[in-house]
Amino acid sequence: MWQNAIEDAVAKTRNNIKRFGDLFPHVSQQGIYELNPNTDWTNGFWSGLLWLCYEYTGEPQFKEAADRTVAGMRRRMDVKEVLAHHDIGFLYSLSAKAAWILTGDEGTRELTIQAADKLMERWREQGQYLQAWGPVGDEQEGGRIIIDCLMNLPLLYWAAELTGDERYRHAAIQQADKSRRYLVRGDDSSYHTFFFNQETGEPIGGATHQGFTNGSTWTRGQAWGIYGFALSYRYTRDPLYLDTSKRLARFFIDHLPEDLVAYWDFNAPQQPGTPRDSSASAIAAAGLLELLLHLPADDSDRHELEQAVIRSLASLVERYSTMDDPDAEGLLNHGSYHVRGNLSLDDYMIWGDYFYLEALLRLERGIPGYWYERAAGDHE
Template sequence: MWQQAIEDAVRKTRQNIEQFGLRFPHITTENRYDWGENNDWIEGFYTGMIWLCYEYTGDAFFKETGLKHLDSYRERLSAKRELDHHDIGFLYLPSALAAWIVSGSDKGRQLALDAADHLMMRWRPDGGFLQAWGPAGHPENGGRIIIDCMMNIPLLYWAYEQSGNEAYREAAICHADKSRRYLMRGDDSTYHTFYFDPESGKPIRGGTHQGFHDGSTWTRGQAWAIYGFALSYRYTGNKPYLETAKRAARFFIAHLPEDEVAYWDFDVPAQPGTPRDSSASAIATCGLLEIISHLREGDDEKQTFKNAVEGTMSSLVKHYATIGKPDEEGLLQHGSYYVRGGLGPDDYMIWGDYYYLEALLRMTSNIPGYWYERVREQAR
């Protein structure tokens, strides 16, 4: 079953490249992607899928395409086009760093380092956090952090390992600590966002942007917490990060519906027509696999997490994947983007497709994605 799913993903990725060239997918409400320019926060996931396909197949077609994409990311960073946000890791880890990890591209390595410098422009030393959106001092967003950023700070950890510049690591750890304290709640759920006073750094309140309400648990945010804190543990060895990832994972698993694929928010009434978020479950699965990699054999919780991975991935492959639909552009149906805002409430999500394929390759081929560097000898 896993092999069939991987082969289907590789075919569709190749088909998309052949049909749309070097354009990038954007979210619609029409069960297809809108293919256009590199100007959103999501393009890195598509390039990451191309690198995953290359690692799996060894087909130079994918490698050449992934390397060609670097020009677009370099031009965008140089122009600072639509980059006034924290999602720099999502853009440059699965594209630039992936090129370095997989092919040894010096161009990719330097681009990833330059992207880390750009992410550091979000650092607010008075508050001790990376500002999510907008310019410094913005009246609404000047003091806002969001849980998603836990998946962007691996770019800073990596930049520290490459350069020895402590500023990268200190910012990443400080932001992770602040996220752990204020975005994680006592019942192991998460706030999507938290607000601080931009000048003093004083905590004000938790809230949401894309969730059901301020006190609810947006499922994709919970998934970011699972994977993000597990990655912070990988980079730092700080055990509280691993425990936090496990806490978030327990909550996620305990609140899943019968088919083990999440609705878009854990607090939304589950009724006919309530949108799912298959992308949240794909992200959470990758996070669980990362946690599992750090647990000893014989640990009861390791088996619990393995069972959760098996259940969710079986459900995604059997009931949400587009296997058997060769003309579809996406891999996973029933993802959601911003339900309350009416943007992609039930459609393909390119990040869902990426994490779905990453999970499949983690499970079968020891290909773990592009959130940390592997042994250099593995580069082709």
């Protein structure tokens, strides 16, 4: 099943190279991907898909297309208004850093370090956090951190390792610690966002931007937490991060519906007509596979987590994938972008496609994506 799903994903990505040209897919409307000229936070996922396909097949057309996306990311570095957010790790880890990991091209290494510097511009010294959105002092967005940012921290950890500059690592650890303390609740659920006083750094309170309510658990956010804390553990070996990842994973699994693919929010009514978010389950699957790499063989939760990720991924393949539609642009049906904003419900999400293929390749081939360096000598 995994092999067939991978081959289907590769074939669709191959077809999409011609369809998309030099544009980037974002989310779809009625099965057709919206395309943009590298202006959204999601564009790195298309680049990452291309690099995954190249790593799996070795076909030059995937590398050529991926190289063009990296060239686009190089041009984007000089356009301030499309980098005014914290998702620089999503953009450059899966494009420039992926190119560095797979090819060893020095230019992509330098571009990735530039991206880490750009992310550091969002560091707020007074509060010791990375501000998610908006400029310094912004009345609405100032002081906000969000759980998604955990997936941008590998860019900073990596930059610290490559350059020896501990500023990057300090910022990443402080952000992970604040996320653990303020975004993760006592019952192992999570807030989407949390606010701090911009002048004093004092905590104000948790909220949501895309979840059901301020006190609910947005499933994609919970999935970002599973994966993000596991990656912070990989880079730091702090056992608190590993424990937090596992706790979030247990909550995620324990609150899934019968078919093991998440609704958009764990507190939303689980009933016919309530939107699912297949992308949340794809992220969680990839994150669980990272988490399992670090759990000892005798861990009491290991078997349950292993079985959960296999069953959930199988459900994505069998019930949510587009394997029965060779002309489909996306890989996963029934994703949701911003339910409360009524944006792209029950459609393709490019990040859902990326994490779906990453999870499949992790399970079948041990290809882990581009969040960290591989063993020495892995460059071509």
